[in-house]
Amino acid sequence: MNLFLAPIQGMTIACYRNLFSELFGGIDAYYAPFIATADMDKVNPVLLKDIMVENNNKDIKIIPQILSNNGTEFKLFSDVIADMGYNEINWNIGCPFPMVTRKKRGSGILPYPDMIKKLLDIACAGKYTITVKMRLGLENSEEGMRVVEVLNEYPLGGVIIHARTGKQMYTGSVDLDSFEAIASACKHEITYNGDIFTYDDYLRISTRFPYIKNFMLGRGALSNPFLPSAIKGKTIPHEDKMSLLKEFHDGIFSYYKNTLSGDKHLCDKMKEFWRQLSAHTDKDGKLLKRIKKCHNSNDYLEAANQILSSSSMWSDSPIR
Ligand SMILES: Cc1cc2nc3c(=O)[nH]c(=O)nc-3n(C[C@H](O)[C@H](O)[C@H](O)COP(=O)(O)O)c2cc1C
Structure with missing residues (x-):
């Protein structure tokens, strides 16, 4: 397959x-x-x-x-x-x-x-x-x-x-x-x-x-x-998942930080990333709402890191 x-x-x-x-x-x-x-x-x-x-x-x-x-x-x-x-x-x-x-x-x-x-x-x-x-x-x-x-x-x-x-x-x-x-x-x-x-x-x-x-x-x-x-039958330990996601996020964030001009474009791009991922990280939609309100990269990183630093945030099944 x-x-x-x-x-x-x-x-x-x-x-x-x-x-x-x-x-x-x-x-x-x-x-x-x-x-x-x-x-x-x-x-x-x-x-x-x-x-x-x-x-x-x-x-x-x-x-x-x-x-x-x-x-x-x-x-x-x-x-x-x-x-x-x-x-x-x-x-x-x-x-x-x-x-x-x-x-x-x-x-x-x-x-x-x-x-x-x-x-x-x-x-x-x-x-x-x-x-x-x-x-x-x-x-x-x-x-x-x-x-x-x-x-x-x-x-x-x-x-x-x-x-x-x-x-x-x-x-x-x-x-x-x-x-x-x-x-x-x-x-x-x-x-x-x-x-x-x-x-x-x-x-x-x-x-x-x-x-x-x-x-x-x-x-x-x-x-x-x-x-x-x-x-494909490969299980990744639950406790490793958030750190892998953080590495993924940080790689994408730094790529866009270097290629897009201005914080607004950067934040908008990262909002697209979270719109997908939030189905597994955000029970009540509050975190996504907080990310959506960010217009500068400092606020954005603070909100994103709050999600990414907590391994309990990840749910294997879609929660929304
Ligand atoms: C925002 C967005 C952009 C897409 N861009 C392309 C594209 O460039 N080429 C393409 O063939 N399909 C594109 N698609 C369709 C997807 O490749 C896929 O066929 C569609 O999302 C259905 O599969 P899924 O239910 O697994 O998401 C796009 C879909 C979305 C939501």
Whole structure:
């Protein structure tokens, strides 16, 4: 069984992935947040900073991801990325945000299988393997069924399915029946994605789909970084957990302190970090509220250290 860390824009950047693999492990491959192609004849290297080899630990597997609806742009970017040493490029056709879907990108392309075909006709000619990360559809899962018929015609390396429609964004529940229908119609290796927040979630989903060997974790791993290794059968002593989290936090804090300008940006970034983690550290939401009120790094560090210095703060099950 393989576990993959989902790409989460603004969170799972190189520094995050490196620290995650050093401190928690359990992940077989890390999907990098999307790089959006732009109408240009040369790739701006700034866009590739997060996946540059020198910014990523050598012993972890990174899979770059592209958001695009244009085969020529996709291939232009992928050729450059392949020259950096990557042999798998993931195509994002799942992003649900209206700013993206309105332009027929992300899950906005799912109702248009002909556009998908057109892109793959050009993009599949490169010296890399394409994998796809999709949702069930934009509006409904019939769209996903039609997309899979197209995907079956191409030599892809696999298909990751987040078992929601784009219209659902992150609300409601995953639709396992539709996932099953689409996964069964797809001839490529499937990865399941969506709402694995606990070991029991993993057990329920893997028991229902015994033929699925790959699982992708996003918010579940961000809110409980010990979850992937727990799924893999490795137990980390409870008393060690807060000190590992402190090391993780301090690494991320110091990265952003050195790269962001000003305390406000730094505090806002760390609030995102806590929004995920607080599901396991904050029974009544008071600590998160205190962190949300911080606008300078001294106040912030005092609040964060109060949580991180107490080993009793961590709960293995989500408490909120
Ligand atoms: C804030 C945020 C940013 C995301 N960024 C990306 C992204 O860059 N690329 C992508 O394919 N999915 C992205 N996703 C979707 C996740 O990769 C994943 O598919 C989704 O969260 C469902 O998995 P989960 O229930 O395990 O979190 C993002 C999700 C969130 C909440």
